[in-house]
Amino acid sequence: MKNTNILISGAGIAGPTLAYWLRRHGFEVTVVERSGFLRDSGGAVDFRGEQVKLLKAMGVFDAVKANETAMGDEVVVDAEGREIIAFPSSFFSGEVEIERGDLARILYEATRDDAEYVFGDWVVGLEQRDDGVEVTFASGTARTYDLVVGADGLHSGIRRLAFGEETAFRRDMGFAIAGFTAPNDLGLDRRGLIYNVPGRGVMVSSARHADRAGVGFVFHAPELEYDRHDAAQQKDLVAKTFAGAGWQTARLVERMWEAQDLYFDTLSQIHMERWSSGRVVLLGDAAWCAGPGGSGTGMAMMGANVLAGELALAGGDHEAAFAAYEKALRPAAKIGQKQGKGAGPFLAPVDEKKIKGRNRAYKMLTHRFVAGVFNRMTARAANAVEFREYRSAGAGVAEPVGAGEWVAVGR
Numbered sequence: 438m439k440n441t442n443i444l445i446s447g448a449g450i451a452g453p454t455l456a457y458w459l460r461r462h463g464f465e466v467t468v469v470e471r472s473g474f475l476r477d478s479g480g481a482v483d484f485r486g487e488q489v490k491l492l493k494a495m496g497v498f499d500a501v502k503a504n505e506t507a508m509g510d511e512v513v514v515d516a517e518g519r520e521i522i523a524f525p526s527s528f529f530s531g532e533v534e535i536e537r538g539d540l541a542r543i544l545y546e547a548t549r550d551d552a553e554y555v556f557g558d559w560v561v562g563l564e565q566r567d568d569g570v571e572v573t574f575a576s577g578t579a580r581t582y583d584l585v586v587g588a589d590g591l592h593s594g595i596r597r598l599a600f601g602e603e604t605a606f607r608r609d610m611g612f613a614i615a616g617f618t619a620p621n622d623l624g625l626d627r628r629g630l631i632y633n634v635p636g637r638g639v640m641v642s643s644a645r646h647a648d649r650a651g652v653g654f655v656f657h658a659p660e661l662e663y664d665r666h667d668a669a670q671q672k673d674l675v676a677k678t679f680a681g682a683g684w685q686t687a688r689l690v691e692r693m694w695e696a697q698d699l700y701f702d703t704l705s706q707i708h709m710e711r712w713s714s715g716r717v718v719l720l721g722d723a724a725w726c727a728g729p730g731g732s733g734t735g736m737a738m739m740g741a742n743v744l745a746g747e748l749a750l751a752g753g754d755h756e757a758a759f760a761a762y763e764k765a766l767r768p769a770a771k772i773g774q775k776q777g778k779g780a781g782p783f784l785a786p787v788d789e790k791k792i793k794g795r796n797r798a799y800k801m802l803t804h805r806f807v808a809g810v811f812n813r814m815t816a817r818a819a820n821a822v823e824f825r826e827y828r829s830a831g832a833g834v835a836e837p838v839g840a841g842e843w844v845a846v847g848r
Contacts, residue, residue: 439753440748440754440755443582443584443585444466444580446559446586446587446588447587447723448545449470449590450541450721450737451588451721452468452470453468454741454742455744456552457495457551460548460552462748462749462827463749464749464753466553468548469555470557470559476541477541478538479538480653481506481508481534481536481651482535482540483535486532487823488735488736489532491738501533501539502533504543505645508529508534508628508642511640511642512629512630514630515632516684521796522796529629559575560572560573560598561573563598565715569582570717572585585599585717585718586744587599587719588719589723590726591726593723595719596724606709607706607707608705609661610703610705611658612655612658612780613658613661614700614703614704614729616654619652619696620649621648621649622688623685627644629642630642632683632684634682634683636785637655637785638655639682640653652692656785658678671701672693676690676693704780704781706777708774709724711763716755721733722737727770727773727777728778728781729777729784730777730783731776732821736821740762742824742827747759765822766822
């Protein structure tokens with residue numbers, strides 16, 4: 438087998454998942470992460486259908502289940518805190534839901550003994566040659582790899598180096614989101630609350646850790662300009678946007694000023710004609726970011742399985758493997774992006790009429806007589822990629838062994 442030495446940029450979710458499957462197929466893997474430590478922040482992520490099969494095949498489902506949020510309903514409330522509509526847990530939480538930081542830890546622990554992890558460094562230069570890629574790191578180190586994978590998110594540095602500036606591929610959807618952790622001042626017990634005024638949405642929930650809550654602010658911002666690296670500016674922007682919004686908003690804004698883990702970004706998608714360039718390929722949000730509601734985490738993990746499996750099938754032939762990987766994932770990515778476009782209008786309807794229309798529509802959809810239709814809608818993106826089992830047996834080439842199953846043999 439050729440091209441066995443692979444660099445992955447990004448130690449979030451997609452990167453360690455890919456490391457797991459590559460190592461399972463006999464590749465050598467290095468994962469580089471710009472952060473100096475494993476990031477334990479981020480909101481909850483959920484899994485459904487085919488994605489649950491993936492977790493079980495990786496042997497991490499029990500650990501995910503043991504750390505699940507076990508969230509109950511998410512309730513839309515008015516300014517007095519009265520319930521307007523309750524979304525069942527399956528709508529937001531799927532079959533199993535876990536905080537992103539817990540999932541990142543589980544995946545890291547499942548791969549750290551087999552893959553080389555380098556924290557506190559990042560890629561600043563790529564020079565592709567016929568026989569490999571010379572990679573320059575911010576630390577000044579230079580190493581050569583057979584292949585490079587960008588699993589480094591919406592603002593991918595690998596994508597910029599290999600394909601060009603982010604603005605050529607990013608499509609902003611006209612909304613922004615801020616999220617952070619705060620004390621559970623509202624006494625929530627595995628429950629979430631959603632509050633809206635025109636163009637603004639407030640979300641707060643508490644799950645596994647009763648003493649803390651996850652807070653989110655979403656707002657309509659069609660022409661937003663801000664410094665992505667200036668947290669103080671971002672907090673000021675949120676505070677001004679939500680001033681006078683009512684309900685518990687002022688209290689939550691005060692907690693935001695104390696938060697050390699603020700996440701702030703636009704709701705954006707990535708649209709590219711190709712996900713690979715020579716020996717460099719993109720995975721997850723770096724390639725097809727869909728935004729909230731687009732099953733991004735689960736789809737990135739499914740994509741990691743396919744990418745690693747296709748490389749094994751092709752005996753390391755990256756051109757054939759990258760083409761097969763993209764053919765398998767692109768239809769699903771389009772479904773996720775279509776679904777993700779609705780996140781902003783759902784979380785922060787732009788006027789009172791749209792707020793009321795959303796509430797009426799979803800009250801009908803959550804009625805028990807149409808619950809099956811509702812569940813199929815929420816699972817569509819999650820089931821857009823069928824789980825494929827690429828079973829390694831030996832060393833070299835690979836051949837299919839049946840519908841939905843592949844086996845790598847003679848390696």
